[in-house]
């Protein structure tokens with residue numbers, strides 16, 4: 001049984017009181033972005049009302065308070081992902097920017113013609129397009145680890161594909177479509193055996209499963225705070241010190257310099273070398289509150305709750321008969337992301353009928369067009385769960401899907 | 415449960431379940447693909463235009479209910495029309511769907527299209543309703559160009 005007190009948790013999220021045309025909101029689009037607890041929202045107003053100032057420059061009281069609060073979050077993040085040093089934590093605008101940073105700064109210095117970049121068949125466009133561009137510019141090759149029938153990484157293939165030519169493996173920790181949790185530790189070992197580095201897209205993983213970069217032994221880990229109770233506009237890049245030290249800055253300008261002359265400049269030390277311009281101060285500080293909230297719940301409890309609700313959802317939705325659910329059948333192998341199609345109904349129609357019942361799900365290609373082609377679908381509907389979701393909400397989803405099947409299902413094949 | 419009646423009213427469901435003029439034309443005078451990259455809707459439109467008149471129209475669509483129904487209604491209304499009339503009807507329908515200030519009136523012969531007016535309330539889905547019509551405009555254009563050569 002889950003140790004989360006979901007009823008209590010729900011009280012911390014003001015938006016969950018929202019009614020849509022008289023119906024209680026059922027929010028099942030957490031893989032897109034999570035909702036925010038009161039502590040995070042209060043932190044934002046607290047900053048703007050109490051100590052708004054630019055950081056690292058002023059010597060007045062507000063600037064000191066803001067700087068301390070901002071830098072304290074680096075330590076909060078370090079502890080959360082079990083990194084060795086706070087200077088290995090770099091704040092970005094999100095996962096996407098963090099991956100672009102690595103593809104640019106690390107990629108340009110390390111990828112040569114003929115080198116191979118190994119990705120998986122289930123990557124989000126964020127962890128595909130930057131590598132595509134790099135490969136095109138450098139005449140390098142992209143290689144994709146395929147998935148098995150039930151949506152898991154084909155590790156036998158991975159062993160063959162990760163080779164002496166591989167310079168980097170970039171893989172998602174958890175698929176935002178299939179829910180699959182990938183064997184990152186094994187992938188890291190395979191990469192390191194061949195002298196390659198590994199970047200892990202933790203956008204879906206870090207919010208839901210306890211993640212230790214020390215244990216996984218990954219070189220880069222990236223994730224977005226908005227998917228884990230924090231505000232939009234903050235991402236994290238974790239990188240091993242030696243790698244970050246050797247990399248050139250991504251963006252340049254104020255804050256990231258040490259000394260500047262008219263015709264040259266030297267860079268600031270880590271982590272500031274990679275944080276050009278005024279940072280997203282308020283949102284980084286609020287992100288600290290989000291992590292504190294998750295830590296107080298305990299990530300093991302978060303995971304246990306999600307396994308319970310996912311297992312319930314997989315069983316319940318299967319009662320529909322006309323449904324195809326993608327990804328692993330076993331809830332312990334996956335996160336709380338459930339993608340499905342009902343009969344031959346277009347995902348947008350399913351999304352619409354759910355929306356009419358005040359149920360928020362996602363419908364479409366989920367920024368994974370190549371994976372959609374592998375699955376041979378145009379798109380899927382997707383329900384994704386978090387700490388505040390209940391089995392009753394799964395039941396409401398089930399009712400809406402039944403209705404969709406009644407109204408739009410059983411289309412003549414065309 | 416109350417569905418958005420506007421969106422799934424009977425006319426739309428009827429055309430969705432039994433799309434008219436569904437299929438292909440072997441030797442069309444124009445064949446155009448339409449895609450809506452946002453939702454992945456795809457359709458292929460086949461036209462046979464002779465002496466300035468739409469003699470045949472067929473559609474194959476992989477899309478949502480709005481897209482399918484809209485294409486089906488369009489094919490029914492435009493079959494047999496002159497290219498000029500067809501262009502006018504497309505133009506009128508597009509104005510009805512896109513005009514934010516005014517309610518564009520439809521003549522009686524186009525009253526089926528009233529069923530799609532409700533889609534206006536769902537901005538993201540207007541594109542679904544318009545895809546067949548925009549594809550038709552392209553098809554009519556292509557026919558004109560090829561016949562004037």
Ligand SMILES: Cc1ncc(COP(=O)(O)O)c(C=O)c1O
Pocket residue numbers: 031032094095096097124126127172174175176201203204224367
């Ligand atoms: C697996 C995965 N990677 C990357 C991203 C991109 O994150 P962001 O849009 O916050 O940069 C997402 C979010 O949709 C995701 O699910």
